[in-house]
Every structure is written in structure tokens, then in C-alpha cells.
Amino acid sequence: MSNALNQNAENGPVMAADGTPLKRSLARALRRQKGRALLLIAPLLIFVLVTFIIPIGSMLFRSVENDIVANTLPDTVQRLASWDATSGELPAEGVYEAMYYDLFVANEAKRHTRLGSRLNYEESGISSLFRQSGRKIDDLAKDATKALESAVPAFKDGETWYALMNAGNDEANAGLLSAMRGRVGRLNDSGASGDMEFAPSALMADILPLTTRSYTEWAVYEATQEERDPATRDPWELVPLALLQELKTADLSGLSGTRAELLTQAQAVSFDIPPYSEVLADIDPEWGTILPWETIQTHSSKYTAGYFLNAVDAQKTPEGYAWQPEDKQILLKLFGRTLIMSMIITCSCILLGYPVAWLLANLPASKANLLMILVLLPFWTSLLVRTSAWKVMLQQQGVINDVLVWLGLVDDANRLIMINNQFGTIVAMTHILLPFMILPMYSVMQTVPPSYLRAAKSLGATNWTAFWRVYFPQSIPGIGAGSILVFILSIGYYITPEIVGGTKGVFISNRIAYHISSSLNWGLAAALGSILLAVVLLLYWCYDRIVGIDNVKLG
Amino acid sequence: MGLPPYATTPQRIWYYSFRVICALIFIFLITPIIVVMPLSFNAENFFTFTPEMLRLDPDGYSLKHYQDFFTNNEWQRSLKNSLIIAPFATLISVSLGTLAAIGLSQSHVPFKGTIMAILISPMIVPLIISATGMFFFYSTLGNWLETTLGLDKNFVGYVKVILAHAVLGIPFVIITVTATLVGFDRSLTRAAANMGANPVTTFFRVQMPLILPGVISGGLFAFITSFDEVVVVLFVGSAGQKTLPWQMFTGLREQISPTILAVATLLVGISIILLTVVELLRRRSERLRGIVES
Structure with a gap:
């Protein structure tokens, strides 16, 4: 027996019945067996992975996720990044302006209270600041709209705005549109990829960047979240405000036709826009203090250890990590x-x-x-x-x-x-x-x-x-x-x-x-x-x- | 174990006091379950024994809580919900679980340890964590089913709870069925294949009858898991899927009526039946696999 085996080994590999080498034939059988076993396990494994493991994983991920601040106040967070909280000075005027615009949009989308309660976990009392501000944020914009519409009645009509801003046959600014789609989508925690006819005109975006941006944001919001046609509806009061603000310095020489006519009329409207720092401080004096800005800046990163710190009775403060106040340590x-x-x-x-x-x-x-x-x-x-x-x-x-x-x-x-x-x-x-x-x-x-x-x-x-x-x-x-x-x-x-x-x-x-x-x-x-x-x-x-x-x- | 005749007095005292201690522990184990039963026949709406009950006065006893259970819409709906959800959840976990257990019991399974750990995990992860994870997952899934596929809200609710319960039952099926498969003689399937049976026939005619006791007892565990589950259904379900344990849970929190005790008594009856069935199955399985009861 052993002789025969030795002989075989000398002559070449041992063969299976069908003539393939035994080793390969065995390996194939083993592979098939493994495959069959995995095939039997697969349905259950996929079921458990999809309905159990992944949900738990994504739930746990929520403990570090913190994009709500940056999603709700995108511009503010960006501009606030360079501000030094320890300097003892309030943020620059640009930050206040960004905050006004961000907060207005967030209020329209009813997302500002959510941000308020998020930040309230870190600094109690801040949620009422956001609620309060949301209620009064559109006062200034409403005044601006009234001033504009009484001077140039054509602006009462949504179609005027649409014609003014839409690219139509001109060159469109696709980058701005997709950026606004992203913003609106992130703000509302849902996609903003629905179909829409509107495309911002590249020319207008050059001359009146803020107005065009605000109008585009509104149009995207209107079309994808409210599912209404922006062509016939009045934009947010924020847009006339932006327009009046920009017309003070804008150079309209590149325009012609109706656009030029309308905007020249609008340029004649006299409407005083106070510094945004005063506007916000009027809404709530707390905006005139360092505290809310400090809180927003500290918790504006996309990922946070804040929840884990809270879970062990600590918190992240502008000065670093610290324990919660005694009465909150539970x-x-x-x-x-x-x-x-x-x-x-x-x-x-x-x-x-x-x-x-x-x-x-x-x-x-x-x-x-x-x-x-x-x-x-x-x-x-x-x-x-x-x-x-x-x-x-x-x-x-x-x-x-x-x-x-x-x-x-x-x-x-x-x-x-x-x-x-x-x-x-x-x-x-x-x-x-x-x-x-x-x-x-x-x-x-x-x-x-x-x-x-x-x-x-x-x-x-x-x-x-x-x-x-x-x-x-x-x-x-x-x-x-x-x-x-x-x-x-x-x-x-x-x-x-x-x-x-x-x-x-x-x-x-x-x-x-x-x-x-x-x-x-x-x-x-x-x-x-x-x-x-x-x-x-x-x-x-x-x-x-x-x-x-x-x-x-x-x- | 018996006391030898030569035992000294301290030994005797210890022997009897040990017995007394054990008896007390057994009383501790069983009393809460026993106490519920007579109280469920209380004629008053109290959670305690009335003087009439203690005098064994027939007036102190009544079936009104049982009547309430069988006529009250809330309780009947919750019973119906439990009887809809548990069987479907069991069906899913048993069918998928048995297949996977057979796959796992093959000799060369890659990543066997990891796969096993994943499949057992619903049993290890604390229920509250599973429930929160599922809460987010199933609310998204539910929205998607309702808006994209346009399914009925109530129907989607049942699907969500059934799927959630099916996952919780899976570890029990896996454990019991793999345990049965340990003693399974592989040459039987080879013999069947040798005689020309295809894998499906072999499975249903040879393998299945032999592992059936394990499958059934795994199924019973899965059923009881779903039937007794309250945390996950509390988070995943909506009012339309209120199950019996959920109804009991709200009742206990608000302390509405002793109908809970009537339900509890009925459930104890069910668990006695289940216990008997599982024990009988275990014996049958051991007999089938040729393990002699010692």
C-alpha cells in the first residue's frame, strides 16, 4: 500500500476519479461547501446586519454628530471661526450680518428652535434667546419690503422678482444653485434635489451677490420643501432687504432693459439700514454680549465630544473642559x-x-x-x-x-x-x-x-x-x-x-x-x-x- | 444527602436549618406568582386581600376582572395585536434562524466566530439600546414605506414591530437549533444523497424531522420573547400596535385596574403550558438523538 502511494507520488499527483488532481478536487469541494454554508447563513446575516447592527451603529454615531450648528447657521459659523473669544471684544459686523441672514432663513424653515435646544444643553437659557429672536427677526426686513414696494409697486409682484433673478436665456450660475440646494437640504435634514425651473442669472449674481443668493435660497426652499412654484410667489422679506442694502453701493452700468429700469428706481428708495449689531441687540440685548457667540463658536464643529462629556457630568467650555455645575451633576x-x-x-x-x-x-x-x-x-x-x-x-x-x-x-x-x-x-x-x-x-x-x-x-x-x-x-x-x-x-x-x-x-x-x-x-x-x-x-x-x-x- | 444516624446535634440543626433556608428561598421564588392568582378573583377594585376574601366568603370573590378583560375593547385589541405580531415574528426568526443554524453547523465556515457573535448580539445588547437604535431606523423605514410605496399606516406599523421582534427572537432559535445539530449524525444526509435524494428532499425528509424538537423549542422561545416584549414595541410601535405587555405596562404605571392581575393569571397559565411543552420536546429530542436520560 505505502509502496503504491510512494510510486504514485513519484509519478505525479494523486488523481481523483474524474482525472483531476485530488488536491484540486478536494479544494473545490471544500470551496463549494463553504459557499453553500455561507449561502444558508446569508439571509439571516443580512437581516440582522440591516435591521439591528447598522441601526445601533448609526444611533451610537449620533453621540458625536453635531452638524446642526453648522447646518443652521452656515455663514455665521464660517465667519465666527476667526473670532477670538478671549479677546473680550464682540465679533465683527460681518458676523452679525451673517447671523441676521442665517437666522431669518432658519426661522422661515422653523429650525431655529431646534438649534436653540441643542445649544441649550451646553448653555442653559440660550434656547429662549433663539425663540425670542425668531419672533422678531423679520421686523427690519418687513420695513424694508414696505419701503421698496411703496416706492416701486412692481416689486409687490412675485413675477417681477422671478424675471429679475431668473437666468432665462442668459448665462446661469449653476454653482450658486447647487450650493443653495446643499444649504437648504442640510438645513431641513432632507434632500433638496427636486426639479425646479429656476436658475439664478450669472449677471445678477455678479452685480447683486447677496440678493441673488437670498432669492435663490428662497426659490430652492419654495420648490423643494414647500413644493410650490417660485415663479408666481413673493420671496422672503429678506430679499428686498438685501436688495436695498446692496443697491447703496452697487454699480448698475452693466444692466439694460427692464432690469436696469427697475433697479434704478429701487436705488432711489431711501431706507436706512442700521448696523446689524444694533439690529440684533435690539431684538435681544443678549446678542450684544460675548456669551451666545462664544457658545456658538465652541460648539460649531461637525463632530463633538460634548455629549460624552455631558454623559459624565462634564462640559466643553471656551476655556476647555470643565465639570457641570453641582446641581446638574446627576x-x-x-x-x-x-x-x-x-x-x-x-x-x-x-x-x-x-x-x-x-x-x-x-x-x-x-x-x-x-x-x-x-x-x-x-x-x-x-x-x-x-x-x-x-x-x-x-x-x-x-x-x-x-x-x-x-x-x-x-x-x-x-x-x-x-x-x-x-x-x-x-x-x-x-x-x-x-x-x-x-x-x-x-x-x-x-x-x-x-x-x-x-x-x-x-x-x-x-x-x-x-x-x-x-x-x-x-x-x-x-x-x-x-x-x-x-x-x-x-x-x-x-x-x-x-x-x-x-x-x-x-x-x-x-x-x-x-x-x-x-x-x-x-x-x-x-x-x-x-x-x-x-x-x-x-x-x-x-x-x-x-x-x-x-x-x-x-x- | 440523607442525614447519617451518627450525626451530632449541631449537624442535625444545620441539616434542618439548611432545608428551612432553601424552603424560604423557594417560597421567595414562587410566592409572587401564587399571590397574583387569588387576588385576580377579588370582588373589589383593590390590589390587596379584602377581609371578605380572608374569611373565604364567596361574596369577596368574583370573576369581574376576567369579564372586564374579555369585554374591554382596549384589552381585547391589545391581545389581538399580540396574537398577530408574535406568530409572524416567530415565523421569520424560525425560518431564517434554522437555515442559518444549519449553515453554521457545517464544518468549514469562514468567520464563524464573528458571524455567531453578530447573530447572538440581539440577546446581549441591553434592550433599551436596541430599542433606541430601532426607534430611529424604523421611523425612517416607516416614513419611506408610507410615502414612497404608499402603504397603509397601520399595516406599516405592524411590519415594523414584527421585524423588530423577529430580530430579538433570532438568538434563541440559533442557540437551540445549533445545540440540536451538535448531536446530528451527518452520515444520514450523506446516505440520503447516496440514495438519490436531492438536498431539498433530504432536508425535509431526513434532517428536519430530527431537528424539529430544537426548532420548535427555539420557536417557543422566540414566541415568548415577542409575546412578552415591551421595551422595543414601546419605541417602535404606535398606539395601533399596542400589545398586551404594553397595555399592562401602562396599566401598572397608572395603576388603573386589577384586570392586570386577571391577565397575569392567564399568562401564568400559558407559561405553565409552555414549560411543559418545552420539557416534553427536550426529552423527545434526546430520545431521538439517542441520548439516554440518566
Whole structure:
């Protein structure tokens, strides 16, 4: 046999039945097998990736995402970049002008309040500044429009504006149009790529850049967000304001026809535009202080660590990183409480679970199976059922208090308060998670041969020594597995603390839910979630090292 | 385990006190579930035992909370929603999960560890994080389905919740089915192929009957996961998809009526049935795979 093989090897490679070399034929079979396996896994893998992994990833991404400032106030942020907040001087006039124009557009799109609440996370009070400014921002523009329209009535008509600004047969400024599409799209968190007829005239963009830009922005907004035709509608009051402002210095010599006629008439309109710094300070005196500008500048970058800092009770200030004011420092405490309470729950599960697991592992099978039902029944019972049961038990008018009063241990007037505090959460969660401790312990203890204990005792050990030196060390893997499992589960619990925890017994999960559904501070919720997830994954990695994923057993 | 006749008094005391401790722990485990049952027959709208109940006076007991559950529109709608959502979610997770488990149990799967970790992840990631992630994803998906495809809002709502629950059930299916496949004898499929059966026939006639107990118990886990789930549905669903646990959750927060206890009692009954089924399946599976009960 070996001779034949040797001979074959000398003569050339071993052949499969169909004449191909055996090695290649094997490799092909292996490849096909791999392909088939992957094909079977693929549908589920894609499903889980698309509907679970990617959503969680993008949710976590929200914790660093911060483009709302730059998207809502694009020009302001750009111009503010060169301003030195520590100089003690207010930003230049150009910044105020950019702010006026940005804020006007944001107000039209109803996005300024969102920016206000975003910045309010960093500097409380700033949201009312934005709300207030939004209400009064169009006063000046309205005056400008009135002045222009009473002097040149043709401007009352939307079609006049359209004819003035539209390129028509002239050269169009495509760059400006696409830039405005991008701006409007980013401002409204949606695409602004819908069809539109309008294209800004390149000539007008040269002579009256600000006006053309404002009109184009309005036209894009009108066509893509409101889905109305800009050709027949009046533009924002911002456009006449821009026009009057620019006509003061514009050179109209390059124009001819109706355009020249209209604009020359408009140039004659006398309308005083005060410096924008005064305009804004009139709207709200706070614009005349350093604080709002400083806040905007500090938080204008596209990505921010701000939410993570907030999640650990710190914040980014113009001077660097600092702790939140004392009264706002609650999250670190909450993280600490979550960890400590999870540890208490884990410890009480060990204390209660160990004797039961020991009893189950050492009783004869028939009795053990019967008692096992008492462990499995709570395990299989709906979580809501167990939580409601604990609510019934722990209330002041609940079963435990009734029994204690009946026994005379507690006075009827001073019933114990066991719910809506940490005690309630700990008791209810220990009960809910106890089966997760008992089952892994039991499966480990089953593998410890009872003869070891007997051997230890026959060698002269007392009961305690035999247990502590021989049995206990062998049951530690079970304790480890159960503890990590219980800890992982309890650290992310939401339902039970929400119902029996009141205000003192809630976990970090409840805070995440609060920020998602009530305060709408999604960035902070995402940052808290990321930290929680990191802790859980770390623990899970430990679990995998100790027990292995494949050993996860159910029921 | 029994107490030897020569045991000393301290040993006897320890032996019996240990038993008492264990009995107390068992009482701790089971009492909350037991207490709910008699309270659900309370004639009053209280969450506690009335003096009449303690005297075992028949007047203290009534079925009115059960009646309320079966006649109240809110509860009936939520029950119906749960019974729509859970089976569909189970169907998706079982069918995709079983296929993937079979794929995973082949001998040469590249990146097996990573794939396994991804598929198990819905079980590990805390529910609140899954729920927030899905909240953003499914609101975008829902908008897209409604506006672009013009689907009915209510229908889209169900689709969202069903898909979300299906993902949560997948790890359980994967774990139970791969566990069953560990003891599966590969020569059986080879024998079937040898006799001319194509892969599909082999799967349904040879492999499936043998792994069926694992598939069913995985399905039961997936079903109970969906049927018992409240965090994700709270974030992903809208009022039209209010499920039974959701209804219970709001009831518990606002403490409206002891109907919750009647529902709880019914659910305990269901879980007893499920527990029995899973145990029977486990035994059958072990018998089929030739593992003798020790």
C-alpha cells in the first residue's frame, strides 16, 4: 500500500476519479461547501446586519454628530471661526450680518428652535434667546419690503422678482444653485434635489451677490420643501432687504432693459439700514454680549465630544473642559448607582441561588426535577406578570405590609415603604434574575462528583472544611458564569426599575429612555447608550472567556 | 444527602436549618406568582386581600376582572395585536434562524466566530439600546414605506414591530437549533444523497424531522420573547400596535385596574403550558438523538 502511494507520488499527483488532481478536487469541494454554508447563513446575516447592527451603529454615531450648528447657521459659523473669544471684544459686523441672514432663513424653515435646544444643553437659557429672536427677526426686513414696494409697486409682484433673478436665456450660475440646494437640504435634514425651473442669472449674481443668493435660497426652499412654484410667489422679506442694502453701493452700468429700469428706481428708495449689531441687540440685548457667540463658536464643529462629556457630568467650555455645575451633576451618580445596585442584586442572587443550586444538584433526580419546576416557572413567566406581582406585594396597602400588620410586627399607621425606592428595585430584580443565577450554578455543580466530599471527610475534614476546601472551589465557575449573566442583564434593565423604582431606584436605562422620548436630547441618550453598551460588551467578553458563547444554555 | 444516624446535634440543626433556608428561598421564588392568582378573583377594585376574601366568603370573590378583560375593547385589541405580531415574528426568526443554524453547523465556515457573535448580539445588547437604535431606523423605514410605496399606516406599523421582534427572537432559535445539530449524525444526509435524494428532499425528509424538537423549542422561545416584549414595541410601535405587555405596562404605571392581575393569571397559565411543552420536546429530542436520560 505505502509502496503504491510512494510510486504514485513519484509519478505525479494523486488523481481523483474524474482525472483531476485530488488536491484540486478536494479544494473545490471544500470551496463549494463553504459557499453553500455561507449561502444558508446569508439571509439571516443580512437581516440582522440591516435591521439591528447598522441601526445601533448609526444611533451610537449620533453621540458625536453635531452638524446642526453648522447646518443652521452656515455663514455665521464660517465667519465666527476667526473670532477670538478671549479677546473680550464682540465679533465683527460681518458676523452679525451673517447671523441676521442665517437666522431669518432658519426661522422661515422653523429650525431655529431646534438649534436653540441643542445649544441649550451646553448653555442653559440660550434656547429662549433663539425663540425670542425668531419672533422678531423679520421686523427690519418687513420695513424694508414696505419701503421698496411703496416706492416701486412692481416689486409687490412675485413675477417681477422671478424675471429679475431668473437666468432665462442668459448665462446661469449653476454653482450658486447647487450650493443653495446643499444649504437648504442640510438645513431641513432632507434632500433638496427636486426639479425646479429656476436658475439664478450669472449677471445678477455678479452685480447683486447677496440678493441673488437670498432669492435663490428662497426659490430652492419654495420648490423643494414647500413644493410650490417660485415663479408666481413673493420671496422672503429678506430679499428686498438685501436688495436695498446692496443697491447703496452697487454699480448698475452693466444692466439694460427692464432690469436696469427697475433697479434704478429701487436705488432711489431711501431706507436706512442700521448696523446689524444694533439690529440684533435690539431684538435681544443678549446678542450684544460675548456669551451666545462664544457658545456658538465652541460648539460649531461637525463632530463633538460634548455629549460624552455631558454623559459624565462634564462640559466643553471656551476655556476647555470643565465639570457641570453641582446641581446638574446627576449622571455619574446614576452610573454609580446602576453599578452598585447591579452588584447588590448580583450578590443577593449568589446568596440565594447557591443553596438552592446545591440542593438541586445533590437531591435524587426525581425530587430535584420537581423542585426545578419552582425555579423554571418564574423563569418562564412573563416579566410584566412578575413585576406586577411585586407591585402588589410591596405596596403600602400590599400583601407584605398586610401580613406584617396582621402579625403585629408593624403598626398600621407606620406601614413600611418598600416600593418606589431602591429596596423595591433590588427585591423585584433579585427575584426576576434569580433563575439566571441558579441554572448555570446548577449545571456546574452537577459535574462535581459527590465522592470528592466523601473522600475529604474520610480523610478527616470537618463538614465545613470539606465544603470550603473541596466543593466550593469547584463550583466557582458556576458562580462566575451566573454572576456575569445576572450583572449584564441587570445593568441594562428598564421595565422593572421604571415600575417599582420610583425616582430613587431607577437605572441609567431609564434616563436613556427619558432622553429619547421626553427631553428629546438624542445625542446625550446615544452617548449614555454607548457607555452602557461598552460596559456590557466588556463584561460579555469576560463571559465568553470564562464560559464560552457556545455554552449558553436555555431552560 | 440523607442525614447519617451518627450525626451530632449541631449537624442535625444545620441539616434542618439548611432545608428551612432553601424552603424560604423557594417560597421567595414562587410566592409572587401564587399571590397574583387569588387576588385576580377579588370582588373589589383593590390590589390587596379584602377581609371578605380572608374569611373565604364567596361574596369577596368574583370573576369581574376576567369579564372586564374579555369585554374591554382596549384589552381585547391589545391581545389581538399580540396574537398577530408574535406568530409572524416567530415565523421569520424560525425560518431564517434554522437555515442559518444549519449553515453554521457545517464544518468549514469562514468567520464563524464573528458571524455567531453578530447573530447572538440581539440577546446581549441591553434592550433599551436596541430599542433606541430601532426607534430611529424604523421611523425612517416607516416614513419611506408610507410615502414612497404608499402603504397603509397601520399595516406599516405592524411590519415594523414584527421585524423588530423577529430580530430579538433570532438568538434563541440559533442557540437551540445549533445545540440540536451538535448531536446530528451527518452520515444520514450523506446516505440520503447516496440514495438519490436531492438536498431539498433530504432536508425535509431526513434532517428536519430530527431537528424539529430544537426548532420548535427555539420557536417557543422566540414566541415568548415577542409575546412578552415591551421595551422595543414601546419605541417602535404606535398606539395601533399596542400589545398586551404594553397595555399592562401602562396599566401598572397608572395603576388603573386589577384586570392586570386577571391577565397575569392567564399568562401564568400559558407559561405553565409552555414549560411543559418545552420539557416534553427536550426529552423527545434526546430520545431521538439517542441520548439516554440518566
